[in-house]
Amino acid sequence: MHLERREQQMFDGESGEAARVSMEILVALGKIYGAERMIPVTSAQVAGVSYKTIGDAGLEYLEGLAAKGARTRIPTFLNPAGMDIAQWKEMKIPQGFAKKQIAILDAYSKMGIMKTCTCTPYFIGIRPKLGEHVAWSESSAIAFANSVLGARTNREGGPSALAAAICGVTPYYGLHIEENRVANLVIDVHCRLETIADFSALGVHIGALAKERYPAFRGIRSATEEQLKVLGASMAASGSVPLYFAEKITPEWNVADGAERLAFTEAELKATKSKLDTREKPQLVTLGCPHASLSEIKAVAEMVAKRKPNCEFWVCTSRKLREEADRLGYTMAIEAAGGRVVADTCMVVCPLEDMGYSITGTNSGKAAKYLPSLCRQRVAFGDMEDILYR
Ligand code: F3S
Secondary structure (H helix, E strand, O other): OOOOHHHHHHHOOOOOHHHHHHHHHHHHHHHHOOOOOEEEOOOEEEOOOOHHHHHHHHHHHHHHHHHOOOOOOOOEEEOOOOOOOOOOOOOOOOHHHHHHHHHHHHHHHHOOOEOOOOOOHHHHOOOOOOOOEOEEOOHHHHHHHHHHHOOEOOOOOHHHHHHHHHHOEEEOOHHHOHHHOOEEEEEEEOOOOOOHHHHHHHHHHHHHHHOOOOEEEEOOOOOOHHHHHHHHHHHHHHHOOOOOEEOOOOOOOOEEEEEEEEEEOHHHHHHHHHHHOOOOOOOEEEEOOOOOOHHHHHHHHHHHHHOOOOOEEEEEEOHHHHHHHHHHOHHHHHHHOOEEEEEOOOOOOOOHHHOOOOEEEEOOHHHHHHHHHHHOOEEEEOOHHHHHOO
């Protein structure tokens, strides 16, 4: 594998131990995937932030790296942590968990990483441009960056995204290479998709059929960024899909000749929604997977101001948008209706199973896929109005 002079210096340890270890990770990864060289990246998004997912071993690794003098060379952002940093006590997060979570955030902070703690950095102004190379590691953010923004990123793991942040480069293979960004599965959508739950169902259904292929959707009349984020998140959860196209919607449309064609009809939409739903009344409804945009928070605030929900509910978002929501009065409306705007974390990466909940409502295909296995929850899945007032 060819390394530029600066990369070779890092590999040889001339830029410190942390850069050496990081370059070693990147070179090993490059060799596995047959990369001939590295490519500079303009930002990194690092997953592996919640104490629930990385545990003591992860904390030790991060503290070790910070102690070795690891410093990021490019703007680097964090995925959600295991708790809301400001209101973890009110949310009944166990104290021992909180202590470890704070230590993880401190270790990242020492390396110069911004504590954005969100899986939707593109809603807080971090929006790589068409053709820009980045190293992102949260599956829904990867799908959004590649598909909706047209940026180039592979599916990085937490450690490889961190290594890219420290070295400023990533191996040049996979979705960084133009010729690989081609869809080989065409989906003709024959039904009307209106809600987040509808786009979730489409994503869950097609993700499971994709099998290493990139889907290209025809027939979606229009879609908001919020709907596209949940479509990508749901396909990432059910089938690890990192890239898709939607005709006349996404900035790129590259389809292979002879790609297999599948149809998605009203029958599949209904069946998928029904399969994800236990039809129980949720104890807690969680909205904002991936993290909510400001207009999603506004929509919840308006709905619950008219009619108080029958259960506890959270809207998960970034700290920055939570502050905006405070300023605009949305948080106050949500709290007045018995809800919470939760920042820095989400329903899946916080210790929900230790907080007294066993039935959780969601309109996200990704949360519906992960809540049973990662949080021991039964899932009430449906449109926002349905789950809030069941
Ligand atoms: Fe984000 Fe958590 Fe969903 S990290 S994509 S809100 S599972």
